[in-house]
Amino acid sequence: xxxxxxxxxxxxxxxxxxxxxxxxxxxxxxxxxxxxxxxxxxxxxxxxxxxxxxxxx
Amino acid sequence: xxxxxxxxxxxxxxxxxxxxxxxxxxxxxxxxxxxxxxxxxxxxxxxxxxxxxxxxxxxxxxxxxxxxxxxxxxxxxxxxxxxxxxxxxxxxxxxxxxxxxxxxxxxxxxxxxxxxxxxxxxxxxxxxxxxxxxxxxxxxxxxxxxxxxxxxxxxxxxxxxxxxxxxxxxxxxxxxxxxxxxxxxxxxxxxxxxxxxxxxxxxxxxxxxxxxxxxxxxxxxxxxxxxxxxxxxxxxxxxxxxxxxxxxxxxxxxxxxxxxxxxxxxxxxxxxxxxxxxxxxxxxxxxxxxxxxxxxxxxxxxxxxxxxxxxxxxxxxxxxxxxxxxxxxxxxxxxxxxxxxxxxxxxxxxxxxxxxxxxxxxxxxxxxxxxxxxxxxxxxxxxxxxxxxxxxxxxxxxxxxxxxxxxxxxxxxxxxxxxxxxxxxxxxxxxxxxxxxxxxxxxxxxxxxxxxxxxxxxxxxxxxxxxxxxxxxxxxxxxxxxxxxxxxxxxxxxxxxxxxxxxxxxxxxxxxxxxxxxxxxxxxxxxxxxxxxxxxxxxxxxxxxxxxxxxxxxxxxxxxxxxxxxxxxxxxxxxxxxxxxxxxxxxxxxxxxxx
Numbered sequence: 001x002x003x004x005x006x007x008x009x010x011x012x013x014x015x016x017x018x019x020x021x022x023x024x025x026x027x028x029x030x031x032x033x034x035x036x037x038x039x040x041x042x043x044x045x046x047x048x049x050x051x052x053x054x055x056x057x
Numbered sequence: 058x059x060x061x062x063x064x065x066x067x068x069x070x071x072x073x074x075x076x077x078x079x080x081x082x083x084x085x086x087x088x089x090x091x092x093x094x095x096x097x098x099x100x101x102x103x104x105x106x107x108x109x110x111x112x113x114x115x116x117x118x119x120x121x122x123x124x125x126x127x128x129x130x131x132x133x134x135x136x137x138x139x140x141x142x143x144x145x146x147x148x149x150x151x152x153x154x155x156x157x158x159x160x161x162x163x164x165x166x167x168x169x170x171x172x173x174x175x176x177x178x179x180x181x182x183x184x185x186x187x188x189x190x191x192x193x194x195x196x197x198x199x200x201x202x203x204x205x206x207x208x209x210x211x212x213x214x215x216x217x218x219x220x221x222x223x224x225x226x227x228x229x230x231x232x233x234x235x236x237x238x239x240x241x242x243x244x245x246x247x248x249x250x251x252x253x254x255x256x257x258x259x260x261x262x263x264x265x266x267x268x269x270x271x272x273x274x275x276x277x278x279x280x281x282x283x284x285x286x287x288x289x290x291x292x293x294x295x296x297x298x299x300x301x302x303x304x305x306x307x308x309x310x311x312x313x314x315x316x317x318x319x320x321x322x323x324x325x326x327x328x329x330x331x332x333x334x335x336x337x338x339x340x341x342x343x344x345x346x347x348x349x350x351x352x353x354x355x356x357x358x359x360x361x362x363x364x365x366x367x368x369x370x371x372x373x374x375x376x377x378x379x380x381x382x383x384x385x386x387x388x389x390x391x392x393x394x395x396x397x398x399x400x401x402x403x404x405x406x407x408x409x410x411x412x413x414x415x416x417x418x419x420x421x422x423x424x425x426x427x428x429x430x431x432x433x434x435x436x437x438x439x440x441x442x443x444x445x446x447x448x449x450x451x452x453x454x455x456x457x458x459x460x461x462x463x464x465x466x467x468x469x470x471x472x473x474x475x476x477x478x479x480x481x482x483x484x485x486x487x488x489x490x491x492x493x494x495x496x497x498x499x500x501x502x503x504x505x506x507x508x509x510x511x512x513x514x515x516x517x518x519x520x521x522x523x524x525x526x527x528x529x530x531x532x533x534x535x536x537x538x539x540x541x542x543x544x545x546x547x548x549x550x551x552x553x554x555x556x557x558x559x560x561x562x563x564x565x566x567x568x569x570x571x572x573x574x575x576x577x578x579x580x581x582x583x584x585x586x587x588x589x590x591x592x593x594x595x596x597x598x599x600x601x602x603x604x605x606x607x608x609x610x611x612x613x614x615x616x617x618x619x620x621x622x623x624x625x626x627x628x629x630x631x632x633x634x635x636x637x638x639x640x641x642x643x644x645x646x647x648x649x650x651x652x
Contacts, residue, residue, distance in 0.1 A: 022214060022216055023148075023180070023182050023214040023216065023232065023235065023236040023239070024236055024239045025235065025236065026235075026236050026237065026238030026239035026240075027234060027235060027236075027237070027238055028233050028234060028236075028237030028238040028324070028325075028328045029234075029328065029329075030230055030233055030234055030237075030328045030329075030331070030332035031329065031332060032332045032333075032334045033330065033331070033332055033333065033334060033356055034334070034404075034405060035333075035334055035336070035352070035400075035401055035404040035405075036334075036336065036337060036400070036404065037403070037405055039337075
């Protein structure tokens with residue numbers, strides 16, 4: 001008998017339907033860290049935005 | 058945000074000494090190469106070769122410096138015990154993803170028993186990222202079985218994420234966001250980790266004793282290896298590992314490493330500083346941060362927390378790759394993860410040492426490409442060299458023979474080999490003198506194991522150079538290797554599998570030998586030690602995956618496995634139907650008063 005069959009056989013299928021035991025609810029804030037510097041908008045993009053009002057809007 | 062802790066004078070002195078040694082060795086190698094190369098005039102290829110040998114030798118010398126720094130034994134310090142008062146709230150996190158649930162949960166059962174025997178109150182949370190439904194179902198069965206044999210209801214938790222965002226780092230982050238407030242400390246493990254309860258007790262006590270300590274990393278010893286390759290890795294990790302890690306600890310000071318598992322973190326510190334963002338752009342350089350552990354260590358240091366590694370904490374274990382193929386597969390993931398750190402070299406606010414650690418990780422993989430490039434440049438330089446001019450001045454009566462530079466080249470080769478071998482010889486000498494070698498079968502047997510390990514490493518090195526170079530080139534070509542689950546338990550390989558995995562290396566080896574023999578025959582002898590193992594790659598891959606060479610590579614954990622390892626084997630045997638499930642395995646441990 002394989003290990004999987006052994007475990008499966010002994011645990012029984014009913015147990016699988018039982019609700020899972022979830023860890024306690026105790027939220028902790030994890031603020032996202034900044035790892036990249038903001039990239040400057042390339043010159044051509046800025047020029048394009050300045051020349052095309054629709055794009056600017 | 059607090060400022061990063063400044064390094065103390067010992068750390069600064071150690072870093073300065075190691076850097077100086079590396080640069081001096083690199084400079085010496087470069088001068089030797091230039092002296093040997095100038096005999097036929099200087100050209101562009103000599104400049105390229107000089108640059109490559111400088112960087113590659115500096116890298117090797119840096120590794121040697123780590124070992125020499127760690128040779129002196131640590132000063133004996135009385136380990137603190139748990140502080141009086143309410144028990145610290147601790148959780149052991151076991152992130153899993155498509156693992157064999159039977160072995161994984163048997164390890165957890167063994168650790169739970171060991172933790173309780175050590176008098177530690179700690180919950181265990183199994184955090185599953187398993188994707189396929191069948192695997193998830195098997196995990197649920199194994200979980201129920203785990204609760205039955207441990208009585209762990211209310212203490213051992215299991216939850217599976219539907220959204221695998223952020224992989225392991227995201228899995229841990231999800232737990233902290235939901236439940237982190239319930240704990241002071243989290244011991245982070247891998248699916249193949251095993252830790253003694255006493256080790257966890259020591260780690261908690263260390264965190265209590267030093268309120269600025271954000272993370273404490275242990276040195277996991279590799280266990281359970283069966284193949285020649287696996288046992289060589291296991292031996293090297295047990296014999297050389299503690300010395301290298303002690304050197305690392307001295308070099309890194311309070312800006313130490315995090316290897317992603319077998320470590321304890323202060324929950325508040327980790328929560329406030331380690332939520333990783335996705336990097337802009339697509340993988341392999343953008344997207345989720347793959348090698349998250351190095352980044353988390355750097356972020357903790359950035360936020361003013363100390364990160365330390367202590368190889369002296371006993372009772373920390375993991376499993377290692379059993380063959381070259383598994384090793385290369387893991388290396389492919391690590392290559393991508395480390396090369397992704399190029400994006401983080403200029404991340405705002407990091408301590409300079411954290412940036413240097415990123416650079417080391419990047420170089421660990423680039424150096425293979427650099428060695429390959431050095432060999433190619435040497436061949437090209439030899440081909441391009443003009444024929445010797447025996448009469449450089451007109452009207453000379455006697456020919457002028459070019460000076461023989463064999464001495465410089467031989468010195469260079471032996472010098473580079475020395476950087477690889479000397480640290481190991483020094484570690485062996487130290488182990489014999491201190492009596493540590495007894496655990497490895499005695500001085501003679503340990504010496505033989507070191508010799509065989511050096512020989513085996515030399516044979517395997519060209520194969521690893523090829524695998525790593527391919528990985529680096531794939532990453533730079535934009536190929537995302539992903540982060541597939543480990544193929545744990547993958548053992549012996551057939552010759553057919555060896556051919557499948559190594560035929561391309563053989564082809565490159567044969568092509569290189571034929572090419573060199575035709576265009577630069579004087580280099581054939583020099584390149585044979587590199588090309589021959591490449592030609593024999595399939596055979597080497599298959600043979601080293603077999604359980605041969607049992608007379609070498611003895612380690613203390615083979616002769617006398619730790620209590621938690623014996624517990625694990627007993628539970629696994631019971632679960633696999635090869636031993637009765639009850640009664641409890643008769644394993645005795647030093648008991649502790651409950652806290």
